[in-house]
Amino acid sequence: MIRIVEVKKVFNAGKPNEFAAIQGISLNLEDQKATVLKGPSGSGKTTLLSLIGCMARPTGGRIWLQEREITSLPERFLTEIRRKTFGFVFQQPNLIKGLTALENALLPAYPLGEPYGDIKKRGLRLFDLLDIGPKAQSKVEWLSGGEAQRVTIARALINDPAIIIADEPTAHLDTTRSREFMDILGRLKGEGKTLILSSHDPLVFESPVVDRVIQVRDGRIESETE
Amino acid sequence: MGARIERQKNILDYTLAALLRRKRKNAVLVLVYTLIVFLLASVVFFSRSLQREAADLLQGAPEMIVQRQVAGRHELIPLAYLEKIKKIRGVQAARGRLWGYYYDPVVGANYTLLVPESREVAPGTMAVGEGLARLRLSAVGDDIEFRTHDGSLKELKIARIFPAELGLVSSDLVLVAEEDFRGLFGMPRELVTDLAVQVRNPKELPTIAYKIAEALPDTRQILREEILRTYDAVFNWRGGILIAILSGSVLAFILLAWDKASGMSMEERREIGVLKAIGWETADVIQMKCWEGLAISLTAFLPGVLLAYAHVALTSAGLFEPVLKGWAVLYPHFSIKPYLDVSQVAALFFLAVVPYTVATIIPSWRAAIVDPDAVMR
Known part of the structure; x- marks a missing residue:
């Protein structure tokens, strides 16, 4: 369970261009459910995701991950939580050019100190599960949009995280690829993963995979549907 | 780990x-x-x-060399100075050395002429460096002419050529007998080029050098360490x-x-x-x-x-x-x-x-x- 209490995030505080992206959001996110944060651009979805995923600290409020309060932890601990608990699928694939698809997917596991052979085996298994096995040794710049998206999913799953965070995951996919992506998420949810997504794509928030849709606007929760 | x-x-x-x-x-x-x-x-x-x-x-050079100076220039030194040096406590041995340079106009090069301490070279012969033999296109048994101090010519036979590995030391070297050396340069018997001094305890070198300078004020003392420096x-x-x-x-x-x-x-x-x-x-x-x-x-x-x-x-x-x-x-x-x-x-x-x-x-x-x-x- 993730518990968010009165969380605020202000950018450029005290400067003329000060901007409050999140203005006091309280929310409980249950385990093994799929939640979508829905709202227009600039509504604060991505900021909220980055706060939940320990990528940034809130300006005010608290966030609990299970029983652990994470907002006041030093960077080292946040990184530790980030790489073991969360898997990220970004709006852009954010793959590192020049490396192969498999090398990209293995990157989050490198600093954990597991033997390379074990990580590679796990990576290849994920590639097979995501139907991109033959692309493992291809350079990422040769991949199609859909293939790149799957590589990012493999990368998000390499450390077997409990929670998958996906920010506008279908923004650059056509309808077929978007449906395939939601099917993959459905499978992951079936395996017990918690999914937290942001999107304004009906293919995502109307998908049967999704349990809960939270409407965000101007950094506040506007409404909620289950 | x-x-x-x-x-x-x-x-x-x-x-x-x-x-x-x-x-x-x-x-x-x-x-x-x-x-x-x-x-x-x-x-x-x-x-x-x-x-x-x-x-x-x-390493093979003498620990100290004593040279006579006149008007700040290196001069030939009388053998009589040896006696004064040998009397100084701590001096183990002292000997006169004969060496000099000869300009060979045929090839335009300078040779270093030296009388070996062992006096191993027979009069009328010489041992030469590989460089000299190469330059003069000469082999063992060949004669090389030298112009003496009074303009006359003197022939010396090559008895030996030093191997190339010793090149740095011996390339331009000519070892000759004492009488040939003196004859070539017209050097009187009582004079030598400089004196080589050997001491019992190397730690005493500066003291002995000081004493020599006191006893022979017209000389300078060159220590091996100084040359190295x-x-x-x-x-x-x-x-x-x-x-x-x-x-x-x-x-x-x-x-x-x-x-x-x-x-x-x-x-x-x-x-x-x-x-x-x-x-x-x-x-x-x-x-x-x-x-x-x-x-x-x-x-x-x-x-x-x-x-x-x-x-x-x-x-x-x-x-x-x-x-x-x-x-x-x-x-x-x-x-x-x-x-x-x-x-x-x-x-x-x-x-x-x-x-x-x-x-x-x-x-x-x-x-x-x-x-x-x-x-x-």
């Missing part, structure tokens, strides 16, 4: 894969880097080898001159390396952002950059040093010979034994590897401390 090693191995693995992406750019950098290390290491190895060669040579100074100076000449290219390289190492492209910054977002710590990124710096500088350092060693060992530093060894008509053909000095290699290592590696770390640290959510925005 195992996990730590695996972690470093994985990070190194990524670093190498990342470096191989920019093969051409990195290859050019390594090539220029290698060339600079090669030039610097060649100068250092070569000057050091010459210093050692000179030091080895001087002079050699060191000369070769260090020559090495320094060469490094000063090379400093332009070294500086250009430092600028290039600094720019490459410290100037981080947008692409590299983005990559660091991605790594941070997917769970790399700032320390992981810095370690990765550290490996990168080490990989590049070591790849350049090792071949650079090995090539420099080969350059000195196999070609006697053919590129720098004229500057470092000096010049002469009768130039010794000799190969230098390179001496590998650990402290010198360590100094080169610290000059070549450490600055580059450090230069790569600072900008990556600056890039790595940004919030990982930058990638999401």
Whole structure:
């Protein structure tokens, strides 16, 4: 369970261009459910995701991950939580050019100190599960949009995280690829993963995979549907 | 412990894969880097080898030489001075030496003529250096004419030629008998070129030199250690001159390396952002950059040093010979034994590897401390 209490995030505080992206959001996110944060651009979805995923600290409020309060932890601990608990699928694939698809997917596991052979085996298994096995040794710049998206999913799953965070995951996919992506998420949810997504794509928030849709606007929760 | 090693191995693995992406750019950098290390290491190895060669040579030289001076110039010294020197406590032996230079107008070269201590050369004959024999196209049994001090000609037969390995010492050397030497230069029997003094306890050398100066005020005392120091100074100076000449290219390289190492492209910054977002710590990124710096500088350092060693060992530093060894008509053909000095290699290592590696770390640290959510925005 993730518990968010009165969380605020202000950018450029005290400067003329000060901007409050999140203005006091309280929310409980249950385990093994799929939640979508829905709202227009600039509504604060991505900021909220980055706060939940320990990528940034809130300006005010608290966030609990299970029983652990994470907002006041030093960077080292946040990184530790980030790489073991969360898997990220970004709006852009954010793959590192020049490396192969498999090398990209293995990157989050490198600093954990597991033997390379074990990580590679796990990576290849994920590639097979995501139907991109033959692309493992291809350079990422040769991949199609859909293939790149799957590589990012493999990368998000390499450390077997409990929670998958996906920010506008279908923004650059056509309808077929978007449906395939939601099917993959459905499978992951079936395996017990918690999914937290942001999107304004009906293919995502109307998908049967999704349990809960939270409407965000101007950094506040506007409404909620289950 | 195992996990730590695996972690470093994985990070190194990524670093190498990342470096191989920019093969051409990195290859050019390594090539220029290698060339600079090669030039610097060649100068250092070569000057050091010459210093050692000179030091080895001087091991056989007398501990002290006493020369007479008139108006600040070296003059022939009377053998009678020997008696005064031998009376000084601590002096083990003293003897007169006969040596000088002869200009051979046929080939335009200067020879060093010397009467050996062992008096092994029979009158009318001589032993010559390989360089002289080469220059005069002569072999054992051939006669060479010398013009004496009064204009007459004197023929000496070559009884022996020194092997080329002794080139540095013997290339221009001519060993002759005492009477031939005196006859050639018209030197009176009671005079010699200088005196060689041997002492019982080397620690007493400065004291004995002082006493000789007191007893024979018109002489100067030259200690072997002083000659060694002079050699060191000369070769260090020559090495320094060469490094000063090379400093332009070294500086250009430092600028290039600094720019490459410290100037981080947008692409590299983005990559660091991605790594941070997917769970790399700032320390992981810095370690990765550290490996990168080490990989590049070591790849350049090792071949650079090995090539420099080969350059000195196999070609006697053919590129720098004229500057470092000096010049002469009768130039010794000799190969230098390179001496590998650990402290010198360590100094080169610290000059070549450490600055580059450090230069790569600072900008990556600056890039790595940004919030990982930058990638999401």
